[in-house]
Amino acid sequence: MDASSYTIGIDYGTNSVRAVVVDTADGRVVGTRVFDYPSGDQGVLLDAKQPHLARQNPADYIDGLRVSLGDALKAADGEPGFSRDRVIGIGVDTTGSTPLPVDAHARPLAIDPKWQTDLAAHAWLWKDHTSAAEAVAITETARVYAPELLAPIGGTYSSEWWWSKIWRCLKVAPDVFDAAASWVELADFVPAVLSGVNDSAAIVRCICAAGHKAMYSEAWGGLPPKAFLGRLDPKLADLRDRLYDKAYPPGRPAGALSEYWARALGLRPGIAIAMGGFDAHYGAVGSGIRTGTLVKIIGTSTCDCAIAPVADTIADVPGICGIVNGSIMPDYFGIEAGQSAVGDLLKWWVEGICEGGEALHAELTREAATLSPGQSGLVALDWNNGNRTVLVDTRLTGLILGQTLRTTRAEIYRALIEATAYGARAIVERLRAYGVAIDRVVCCGGIAEKNELFMQIYADVIGQPMLIAGSPQTPALGAAVAAAVTAGAGDGGYATWTEAQDRMTTLKAQRFEPRADARRVYDALYGIYRELHDAFGGVPGGRPDLATLMKRLLAVKEKASGAGV
Amino acid sequence: MDASSYTIGIDYGTNSVRAVVVDTADGRVVGTRVFDYPSGDQGVLLDAKQPHLARQNPADYIDGLRVSLGDALKAADGEPGFSRDRVIGIGVDTTGSTPLPVDAHARPLAIDPKWQTDLAAHAWLWKDHTSAAEAVAITETARVYAPELLAPIGGTYSSEWWWSKIWRCLKVAPDVFDAAASWVELADFVPAVLSGVNDSAAIVRCICAAGHKAMYSEAWGGLPPKAFLGRLDPKLADLRDRLYDKAYPPGRPAGALSEYWARALGLRPGIAIAMGGFDAHYGAVGSGIRTGTLVKIIGTSTCDCAIAPVADTIADVPGICGIVNGSIMPDYFGIEAGQSAVGDLLKWWVEGICEGGEALHAELTREAATLSPGQSGLVALDWNNGNRTVLVDTRLTGLILGQTLRTTRAEIYRALIEATAYGARAIVERLRAYGVAIDRVVCCGGIAEKNELFMQIYADVIGQPMLIAGSPQTPALGAAVAAAVTAGAGDGGYATWTEAQDRMTTLKAQRFEPRADARRVYDALYGIYRELHDAFGGVPGGRPDLATLMKRLLAVKEKASGAGV
Numbered sequence A, B: 001m002d003a004s005s006y007t008i009g010i011d012y013g014t015n016s017v018r019a020v021v022v023d024t025a026d027g028r029v030v031g032t033r034v035f036d037y038p039s040g041d042q043g044v045l046l047d048a049k050q051p052h053l054a055r056q057n058p059a060d061y062i063d064g065l066r067v068s069l070g071d072a073l074k075a076a077d078g079e080p081g082f083s084r085d086r087v088i089g090i091g092v093d094t095t096g097s098t099p100l101p102v103d104a105h106a107r108p109l110a111i112d113p114k115w116q117t118d119l120a121a122h123a124w125l126w127k128d129h130t131s132a133a134e135a136v137a138i139t140e141t142a143r144v145y146a147p148e149l150l151a152p153i154g155g156t157y158s159s160e161w162w163w164s165k166i167w168r169c170l171k172v173a174p175d176v177f178d179a180a181a182s183w184v185e186l187a188d189f190v191p192a193v194l195s196g197v198n199d200s201a202a203i204v205r206c207i208c209a210a211g212h213k214a215m216y217s218e219a220w221g222g223l224p225p226k227a228f229l230g231r232l233d234p235k236l237a238d239l240r241d242r243l244y245d246k247a248y249p250p251g252r253p254a255g256a257l258s259e260y261w262a263r264a265l266g267l268r269p270g271i272a273i274a275m276g277g278f279d280a281h282y283g284a285v286g287s288g289i290r291t292g293t294l295v296k297i298i299g300t301s302t303c304d305c306a307i308a309p310v311a312d313t314i315a316d317v318p319g320i321c322g323i324v325n326g327s328i329m330p331d332y333f334g335i336e337a338g339q340s341a342v343g344d345l346l347k348w349w350v351e352g353i354c355e356g357g358e359a360l361h362a363e364l365t366r367e368a369a370t371l372s373p374g375q376s377g378l379v380a381l382d383w384n385n386g387n388r389t390v391l392v393d394t395r396l397t398g399l400i401l402g403q404t405l406r407t408t409r410a411e412i413y414r415a416l417i418e419a420t421a422y423g424a425r426a427i428v429e430r431l432r433a434y435g436v437a438i439d440r441v442v443c444c445g446g447i448a449e450k451n452e453l454f455m456q457i458y459a460d461v462i463g464q465p466m467l468i469a470g471s472p473q474t475p476a477l478g479a480a481v482a483a484a485v486t487a488g489a490g491d492g493g494y495a496t497w498t499e500a501q502d503r504m505t506t507l508k509a510q511r512f513e514p515r516a517d518a519r520r521v522y523d524a525l526y527g528i529y530r531e532l533h534d535a536f537g538g539v540p541g542g543r544p545d546l547a548t549l550m551k552r553l554l555a556v557k558e559k560a561s562g563a564g565v
Helices: A058-077 A132-145 A162-172 A174-179 A186-194 A207-213 A226-232 A234-240 A259-265 A279-286 A343-353 A358-369 A409-433 A446-450 A452-462 A474-487 A497-504 A516-537 A546-561 B058-077 B132-145 B162-172 B174-179 B186-194 B207-213 B226-232 B234-240 B259-265 B279-286 B343-353 B358-369 B409-433 B446-450 B452-462 B474-487 B497-504 B516-537 B546-561
Strands: A006-012 A016-023 A029-036 A087-094 A099-102 A182-185 A253-256 A272-274 A293-298 A302-309 A322-325 A332-339 A379-381 A398-403 A440-444 A466-468 B006-012 B016-023 B029-036 B045-047 B050-056 B087-094 B099-102 B182-185 B253-256 B272-274 B293-298 B302-309 B322-325 B332-339 B379-381 B398-403 B440-444 B466-468
Touching: A006 A058, A006 A186, A006 A279, A006 A474, A016 A058, A016 A474, A029 A058, A058 A186, A058 A259, A087 A186, A087 A279, A087 A474, A099 A162, A099 A174, A099 A186, A132 A162, A132 A226, A162 A174, A162 A182, A162 A226, A162 A234, A182 A186, A186 A207, A186 A253, A186 A272, A207 A322, A207 A332, A226 A234, A272 A474, A279 A293, A279 A302, A279 A332, A279 A474, A293 A409, A293 A446, A302 A409, A332 A409, A343 A358, A343 A409, A343 A446, A343 B409, A358 A409, A358 A452, A379 A409, A379 A516, A398 A409, A398 A516, A398 A546, A409 A452, A409 A516, A409 B343, A440 A446, A440 A452, A446 A452, A446 A466, A452 A466, A452 A516, A474 A497, A516 A546, A516 B546, A546 B516, B006 B058, B006 B186, B006 B279, B006 B474, B016 B058, B016 B474, B029 B058, B050 B058, B058 B186, B058 B259, B087 B186, B087 B279, B087 B474, B099 B162, B099 B174, B099 B186, B132 B162, B132 B226, B162 B174, B162 B182, B162 B226, B162 B234, B182 B186, B186 B207, B186 B253, B186 B272, B207 B322, B207 B332, B226 B234, B272 B474, B279 B293, B279 B302, B279 B332, B279 B474, B293 B409, B293 B446, B302 B409, B332 B409, B343 B358, B343 B409, B343 B446, B358 B409, B358 B452, B379 B409, B379 B516, B398 B409, B398 B516, B398 B546, B409 B452, B409 B516, B440 B446, B440 B452, B446 B452, B446 B466, B452 B466, B452 B516, B474 B497, B516 B546
Parallel strands: A006 A087, A087 A272, A293 A440, A440 A466, B006 B087, B087 B272, B293 B440, B440 B466
Antiparallel strands: A006 A016, A016 A029, A099 A182, A253 A272, A293 A302, A302 A332, A322 A332, A379 A398, A398 B398, B006 B016, B016 B029, B045 B050, B099 B182, B253 B272, B293 B302, B302 B332, B322 B332, B379 B398
């Protein structure tokens, strides 16, 4: 290339939106800006009477686009070599499943003064769990009448997903449901905004949201058949006609930058708008995902991604969130799993219970690092926010076991880290058991970068070296990679994903190796975790011997402490 | 009576000793003093390498006797009508089982410079749990060769008890074992000191320690037969000859005040020294125990006492610490049960985990009081210090279940109170199931007097009004009652226990009634507690359905919160 070209990645998180301007030659960030959503509690609309409710204000999405991207470009303006006319494409990643109702002009209902105060008319954030009953009913109905629908999504439909939420809206706010011309995932909404789409029927839908969250598959002609939806509610069958027939993998454009937004941002109109995608999937791209690599995006929750060539036959993996052709990259199955609370679990302990802040996180980490594996005598279940994989059950809760009168807050802090590591191991074991190769684990997110104790425990528990993605903003970087591939080699981007990833993504030099001694102890503790997991999670055929469990744990503790009884 | 007479009660607790001087006419305290043991950590000698070790320095006992009693008498001197020559008897209660090795002159080995630094030569405090393996071996040996020994002590021998500790000493400190002419319970040691006993063979032993802790029964001729002890270790069989043949119920004198101590204290020599007893038993006396009354002495741990006339046939009650003829009062079976951590469990949470003090106890109590039963969605097991009744297993540990990311420290505080209430209910149910009538529950101890939330939860969970003893120092008062009965009517005391209790003990006006709504919720939660209790405690025939337990608990929570899903 004679001169550099640039792409933009925009990452819609739970509390804020981040824009990055990236040099396509090497992935270097030349400008970035974070915008905190102004509405609700750190961007989340809550309802004291419904503890499982979590919504967002769509106006925050549009304000956030304008501010974060505008300011990121201003920051880039100062960089040598950068100019706005060298920006060749924009990629967007978001949380999901985060559906919102829109009118016939593809405008969010919640922007209409008529619906502004109705929480049902806002975006139903991924972690909204009000739809537990609907999820159960969808799963049960599918098991009887259309079991094929459940195969690619792990066998259980979640309350966090598209149909559960829309059906819930139909039940509790039928006026909102009736007013909606269509529903759209946030991941498809933002590219449509940037492309100037003003017809709800013209919104381009990504396969990643459709396949992982909406039971979309070409095997049965797209979204679930009307006959199936009609068993849930005839109005859901009617809605199907106002949704979409086809969803697309990343790599092709979702649209082209509209005149309006080009003018607002000082960019060339018509540059490529990449297909939207979920943060985890584009985070995997930004972490250099390839066959055999598990990418762990570790944040408040954790999302695990793997890919496998579509040429291979991959069995459906029960309890895994989804296996969808093209959801991460075209020509690969995208495989997604996850844990509902990881950073959130530690935050609960440190901030919610111990009433500390960042300093206490650091202090407890230091103190916990002085403990040997097993020394605390504690085992916890990491279910304070339910279990996403492999049990797919939001109505599971936390458990801490093994406390004595001398148990410390640092011991519990470590036990909670370990619990999330056991949960992570359960996912790896499930994937491998169903033929998904995992020979490399790449982690990204703040915890992976900052907490060495956490990473070492994961290496010891999982028995695999833990690598760390080079970028601290892999989802935004992945979206920028997608924009570079979508723009294509002719416009200063790349012809292939592999080439774009090789040039634009890196790994950190630091890596964490499993230690043999620690692995032996953690193998025993993981066995105890699995007994609790299987007993309380209702896994058929588990053989828990709970009557001796506390004593076996004490034996591990005493061996680890070198203490006499 | 023409002029008042007075008795003294001396209460040896875990951290301090308290002396009270009491008017026998009405139980009024005319002088009192607390002496904190100067040795170790608040009076307890610890060993960082052995977390289960807890010993005490016998020198503290003698210093404490001199200071607490001397100062209590000085305080009484100022009271109208009091004079030291009107003191007619002294009673002593102590923790137990707290055995200590003594030489041939009944002096504690630990006072000898040769043994001063050897922790095995000190008193083995009730909560020393180093003897878990010995307790298991004693139980197993008795089950095979002498099951009758286990019947009156609930079927399982505890690591907190006499033979476990002495055998442990023989194993880990054989030189101490060999140097001991005899061993003595603290409850017998102090009366022997006051009586000037200087021959280990002349120490008078109380039935309460012998029967509840040392497997003493007249049914098999006193202590366990040498053939049984020899199966444990031949040296234990030899030791039996240097212990005692006979133990006595309260009411008869353990001795008479020696010239030395009379001079030291300004009291009449020869006044009655009552039989020593455990704090719980004399606490029950000081709380006005009678047939049908359960006395709960609620402190760091809880001790439950009931009595039943020996004329009645009482079945052995499995899992109950003991049923011993005459251990609380003569002519009644003394029935003892207990919970290993109650106040200690709340202290662990507030001080150990939340790092607060008295103010935080009060704050969490206030906040917890605003919650409805079931609203937290939490159930805990109260086993951070093992389970004394009904499982008799020090190697059980704590469990907290039902946490979400919104669970607060006040919710857990309440869940821990509730856990101890469930444990208390399990004891009541076990006693009733084996024919022990309980129609009145009298509580004593600081928590009972200060924490209304705690008392209301107990009333709601147990389904019985909670009454509170009138005295804040029921063990010391009970010892003073025993001294008045031992001195007898002729010397200004009382001829019967009933008369002495009627005159010297009271109840507070405040009482806590069970509330029907709360009872219904707690009945459901107790069912869940029992599933966990039976599964982790290894109760045969339990039918836990752990796979649905978390969800049933959530259902209780949602109903209690009035929240939609």
